[in-house]
Amino acid sequence: MSEPVELRPVTFHPEVLARIAPDLYMQRHLSLGLRPSLRAFEEFRNVEISDGRLSCASEDSINVVGNNILGSNVLKCGKTMVITSITGGIVEDVVPAKSVDNDFSEPSERTNRVSQFGRVYPVVEVERGRVGAPTDEEMTLSQRLYNCILHSGLIPKRALDVSVGIRSTNSEGESSVVYPDEEDSSNAVDTPFRSKRKWSYTLYAKIQVFSRDGPLFELCWNSLLYALASTKLPRAFVDERTTDLKIPISMRGRSAVIRETFEIICDPTKYLPLSLDAANKAFASNFGVLEIDPEAQLPKDDDDMQEDVPGSVLLADVQGESEEASVSSTISVVTNADGNIKHFRAVGGTSKITIEMIQQSIKLAKLRALDLKAKC
Amino acid sequence: MLNTTDRRRILGPANAKPLVFDRSSVPVEENQESAKKSSVSTGNDAIYIENGIVVNCNGSSYLEVRSRTNDKNCTLLLTSIYGPRPSRGAFNAKATLSVQFKEVTLEKIAAGQIKEICTFLTNVFNAVVNLERYPKSGIDVFLSLIHSSSGQQDFELESIITACVNGITLAFVDAGIEILDTVSAGMYKRNVTAFMKNGTEVVGFWKDDDEQSSSENILEIVEKCKEHYLTNRKTMIEFMVRNKNASD
Amino acid sequence: MAFHAKNYPVAYPGQLLCPTFELGEKTETFQEIIRYVPGNGVTDEEYEVNGQKMRALTATVLGEVRFLEQVLQTVPTDEDQSKDEKDIGASKAELEQGKEEQEEEDKGEDNPEKVFIVTVADSNLAGKHVTEDFANNLPREGSIVLARITRISSQRANVEILALENKTIPVDSGVGSNGAGVTAPGGGSAAATLSVSQAAADLGETFKGIISARDVRATDRDRVKIMESFRPGDIVRAQVISLGDGSNYHLSTARNDLGVVFARAFNGAGGLMYAIDWQTMVAPNTGFMESRKCAKPF
Numbered sequence: 066m067s068e069p070v071e072l073r074p075v076t077f078h079p080e081v082l083a084r085i086a087p088d089l090y091m092q093r094h095l096s097l098g099l100r101p102s103l104r105a106f107e108e109f110r111n112v113e114i115s116d117g118r119l120s121c122a123s124e125d126s127i128n129v130v131g132n133n134i135l136g137s138n139v140l141k142c143g144k145t146m147v148i149t150s151i152t153g154g155i156v157e158d159v160v161p162a163k164s165v166d167n168d169f170s171e172p173s174e175r176t177n178r179v180s181q182f183g184r185v186y187p188v189v190e191v192e193r194g195r196v197g198a199p200t201d202e203e204m205t206l207s208q209r210l211y212n213c214i215l216h217s218g219l220i221p222k223r224a225l226d227v228s229v230g231i232r233s234t235n236s237e238g239e240s241s242v243v244y245p246d247e248e249d250s251s252n253a254v255d256t257p258f259r260s261k262r263k264w265s266y267t268l269y270a271k272i273q274v275f276s277r278d279g280p281l282f283e284l285c286w287n288s289l290l291y292a293l294a295s296t297k298l299p300r301a302f303v304d305e306r307t308t309d310l311k312i313p314i315s316m317r318g319r320s321a322v323i324r325e326t327f328e329i330i331c332d333p334t335k336y337l338p339l340s341l342d343a344a345n346k347a348f349a350s351n352f353g354v355l356e357i358d359p360e361a362q363l364p365k366d367d368d369d370m371q372e373d374v375p376g377s378v379l380l381a382d383v384q385g386e387s388e389e390a391s392v393s394s395t396i397s398v399v400t401n402a403d404g405n406i407k408h409f410r411a412v413g414g415t416s417k418i419t420i421e422m423i424q425q426s427i428k429l430a431k432l433r434a435l436d437l438k439a440k441c
Numbered sequence: 442m443l444n445t446t447d448r449r450r451i452l453g454p455a456n457a458k459p460l461v462f463d464r465s466s467v468p469v470e471e472n473q474e475s476a477k478k479s480s481v482s483t484g485n486d487a488i489y490i491e492n493g494i495v496v497n498c499n500g501s502s503y504l505e506v507r508s509r510t511n512d513k514n515c516t517l518l519l520t521s522i523y524g525p526r527p528s529r530g531a532f533n534a535k536a537t538l539s540v541q542f543k544e545v546t547l548e549k550i551a552a553g554q555i556k557e558i559c560t561f562l563t564n565v566f567n568a569v570v571n572l573e574r575y576p577k578s579g580i581d582v583f584l585s586l587i588h589s590s591s592g593q594q595d596f597e598l599e600s601i602i603t604a605c606v607n608g609i610t611l612a613f614v615d616a617g618i619e620i621l622d623t624v625s626a627g628m629y630k631r632n633v634t635a636f637m638k639n640g641t642e643v644v645g646f647w648k649d650d651d652e653q654s655s656s657e658n659i660l661e662i663v664e665k666c667k668e669h670y671l672t673n674r675k676t677m678i679e680f681m682v683r684n685k686n687a688s689d
Numbered sequence: 690m691a692f693h694a695k696n697y698p699v700a701y702p703g704q705l706l707c708p709t710f711e712l713g714e715k716t717e718t719f720q721e722i723i724r725y726v727p728g729n730g731v732t733d734e735e736y737e738v739n740g741q742k743m744r745a746l747t748a749t750v751l752g753e754v755r756f757l758e759q760v761l762q763t764v765p766t767d768e769d770q771s772k773d774e775k776d777i778g779a780s781k782a783e784l785e786q787g788k789e790e791q792e793e794e795d796k797g798e799d800n801p802e803k804v805f806i807v808t809v810a811d812s813n814l815a816g817k818h819v820t821e822d823f824a825n826n827l828p829r830e831g832s833i834v835l836a837r838i839t840r841i842s843s844q845r846a847n848v849e850i851l852a853l854e855n856k857t858i859p860v861d862s863g864v865g866s867n868g869a870g871v872t873a874p875g876g877g878s879a880a881a882t883l884s885v886s887q888a889a890a891d892l893g894e895t896f897k898g899i900i901s902a903r904d905v906r907a908t909d910r911d912r913v914k915i916m917e918s919f920r921p922g923d924i925v926r927a928q929v930i931s932l933g934d935g936s937n938y939h940l941s942t943a944r945n946d947l948g949v950v951f952a953r954a955f956n957g958a959g960g961l962m963y964a965i966d967w968q969t970m971v972a973p974n975t976g977f978m979e980s981r982k983c984a985k986p987f
Contacts (some may be wrong), residue, residue, distance in 0.1 A: 081835065081852050084835075084851050084852050085835055085837065085851050085852065085924045085951060086951060089961070117587075119546055119588065133459070133460055134546060137546070144494070144495075144496040146494070146495075148545055148546065148587065150546040150547075152460075153460050154453070154457035154458055154459050154460060155457065155458050155459075155460060156454045156456055156457040156458070157456065184453075186451045186452060186453035188450050188451065192495070192497075193497060194497075194498055194521070194524075194526075194581055194583060196541055198449055199449045199450060204449055204450075207450065207451050208451065211451050267453050267454060267457045269453060271545075271546065273545045273546075273585070275494075275495050275519065275521075276494065276495040276496040276497050276498075277497055278496055278497060299462070301460075328461060329458075329461070330461050330462070330463045331460045331461060331462045331463065332462075332463060333462045333463060360960045360961065360974060361961075525827060527895065527897065529936050530935050531935045532933075532934055533935065571749055575827060576827070576932065577827075577896075577932060577935065578827065610702075614701070614702060614750065614751050617750050617751075617811065619702075619730060619732065619749035619750055620702045620703075620749055620750075621702070621703065621732060621734060621747065621749060622702055622703030622734075622747070623701055623702045623703040624703075637703065638703070638734075638736065641736075641737060678701050681699075681701050681751050682698070682699050682701060685699045685752075686699060
């Protein structure tokens with residue numbers, strides 16, 4: 066061809082470009098050494114937390130009557146806000162009749178490891194201006210949180226046991242509650258009822274996310290962790306008069322189903338903190354890996370140093386629409402500062418995740434865990 | 442929530458029983474007493490407003506209404522507005538407005554009552570939003586009650602509704618959606634009245650059955666609400682103008 | 690002092706701005722009439738002042754008040770039309786306007802008349818090249834929009850409208866945060882298919898549009914092949930020709946400056962392509978050419 070073809074580029078305003086071609090917008094930013102959020106590649110957002118004074122156990126709870134929140138947390142990360150509230154329930158454990166006395170025998174098999182840990186049942190809701198059934202994202206998040214809490218061993222099963230006290234009313238009409246772990250061993254009341262039945266608390270977490278602008282698992286996890294750390298379990302007791310009342314509710318042949326009439330009542334004034342396994346307390350961080358597209362780079366001036374542009378970059382704390390739309394390889398690490406990794410997930414998308422990146426992400430996650438732990 | 446079958450959420454063991462608190466003990470009752478006293482006085486509350494805190498919607502407002510006499514008596518409400526968004530189906534020359542209400546932490550209000558609140562608010566704002574400006578679209582208002590005060594009952598519907606009306610107006614202003622007036626609501630005992638045009642027009646009236654004000658003339662109640670409305674409106678306008686000037 | 694010359698502080702919704710008309714300068718021979726017409730962010734409402742009902746302009750959004758003097762046209766119908774374009778919604782005001790106009794004609798033609806369009810807008814946004822105030826700038830007839838091709842068939846191309854020319858779409862209908870991006874798995878899709886019977890669930894994410902084959906180009910309309918004009922994923926600059934039906938706007942690219950502005954080769958797999966003439970685009974790295982109905986770069 067004798068005549069060179071003239072290419073005339075089309076220009077858009079940055080906001081419009083971000084909308085119509087988020088990947089290109091992202092690449093242009095990267096070629097300047099920045100991210101669209103103006104953070105550096107390995108920079109995290111700051112996290113602010115508070116307990117929101119929502120829990121009924123807290124000193125200055127703003128809602129006293131009718132409150133059944135045991136622990137709470139409000140986490141703000143950038144513009145995103147996560148509100149977690151922990152509520153509870155009581156469930157009766159099925160205890161085999163024989164093993165009543167030795168129920169603390171160590172389950173030695175590894176397969177039984179999970180059975181030593183307590184569970185939390187989370188429901189995540191992400192506000193995005195919709196009503197109706199939970200979205201895929203919400204369901205995935207809830208399930209992931211559930212699995213991670215269980216397998217991390219954060220809550221020892223013992224921490225959820227209810228040590229049921231007994232309320233006795235004396236002749237003057239004054240009632241007092243005696244808890245098994247508080248009473249002196251000398252005048253231990255022999256309650257046949259205590260040794261036979263076993264209850265434990267179940268914990269529910271309601272996690273509400275506002276102004277989502279990035280992957281949420283890490284934010285939800287951290288918020289849930291803070292909320293659990295602030296959780297206080299109420300002391301529970303039964304009324305003395307009802308302990309030995311039993312009513313058969315169905316009779317077939319010689320076997321009867323017996324139901325007790327008593328009800329476990331919680332004491333609104335006495336709380337014990339939920340004891341978490343401190344060694345298993347880990348914090349989550351996420352990373353994205355993005356390949357730099359040589360075609361999309363901004364043209365450099367001729368006198369610029371021809372630096373070697375790395376093939377791909379590791380981005381900490383993915384945020385914003387253009388990042389989320391262009392990053393498809395992600396790494397998620399849940400670890401504590403000592404490198405006790407509780408959860409690791411790498412999703413290989415269009416960009417290759419190298420060993421160095423995995424090492425670097427774990428290193429950064431440990432540093433961040435140290436920082437987040439200080440806020441607890 | 443404890444015992445319904447729902448395969449989309451993780452619900453926990455089926456035989457779990459909710460915690461039952463012993464409400465007969467003394468210290469709680471004291472709190473209740475003090476709450477009772479302060480919640481009767483209306484208009485004596487401090488309002489904290491912030492807007493634009495939800496970034497994935499078009500406009501939002503955060504309202505903290507706190508009683509001056511009792512710090513524990515407060516309502517926290519987050520309002521976000523989505524839209525105008527395209528609507529499907531038949532051509533509609535006007536925008537469709539919908540209001541959704543949700544409790545974020547505790548769930549104390551019955552579903553039926555929530556529906557009533559939503560209908561009430563939709564009616565109020567159908568009269569207020571300049572719907573003709575937005576053809577073929579829908580505007581969705583999402584109210585998230587983060588906390589409600591502990592009044593004489595477990596929750597106080599009147600103060601929640603008042604906060605809702607004020608919160609929605611502020612969110613509309615934040616979204617830049619045309620509204621005919623800075624609508625606000627005033628509360629008196631268990632009645633809520635929403636006004637526009639400086640109190641000359643009533644756009645909504647909510648009355649709960651209560652003994653306290655049943656003997657009073659309805660016009661008197663509206664007048665009393667108006668006093669509260671005027672202070673609320675003044676606060677909101679002051680906030681908007683100050684906020685605007687600060688951003689310039 | 691006339692209302693348009695006054696200095697207004699920040700206007701808030703419901704603030705009274707001015708009456709619909711006022712009397713201006715008066716000499717022996719004529720009486721000047723100043724008329725105020727509501728524009729964006731302003732509406733006219735009936736108010737009761739001292740027991741007397743009157744119409745007045747009030748602000749409907751937060752922002753600064755502006756008065757724009759309109760050059761009066763001789764034929765009143767023309768004026769009506771131009772106003773109509775400015776503000777579709779205020780048809781009621783238009784009627785009112787028409788009535789007054791007739792009355793005025795009866796009075797006599799020598800009276801000079803000034804017309805001001807009153808608008809309230811956020812000055813922060815007005816100064817920018819790109820206003821994010823999509824809420825008050827829904828696509829309407831004549832608007833230039835940027836749209837992405839979502840589906841093609843032999844008769845038409847389906848698009849989703851991403852932005853008005855130099856105006857972004859509201860934040861809440863984006864790709865990642867609320868929509869169905871790659872890493873935002875099915876944020877929208879599950880909710881869309883499993884909706885409850887609420888008004889909000891009937892709402893889609895982005896405004897949709899259709900470009901019919903006959904609206905692709907101005908010449909040789911019968912031989913248009915959609916396949917040779919657009920591909921899914923292309924960004925197209927188009928003009929709204931009608932509000933269409935309930936779900937789709939009707940768009941056209943039948944102008945030199947309209948058409949594909951942004952495309953990737955091989956249905957999105959390749960690199961960016963640039964237009965070399967009105968129906969060919971080339972990928973500079975590979976040299977491959979594909980046919981499109983391109984917009985003349987602006």
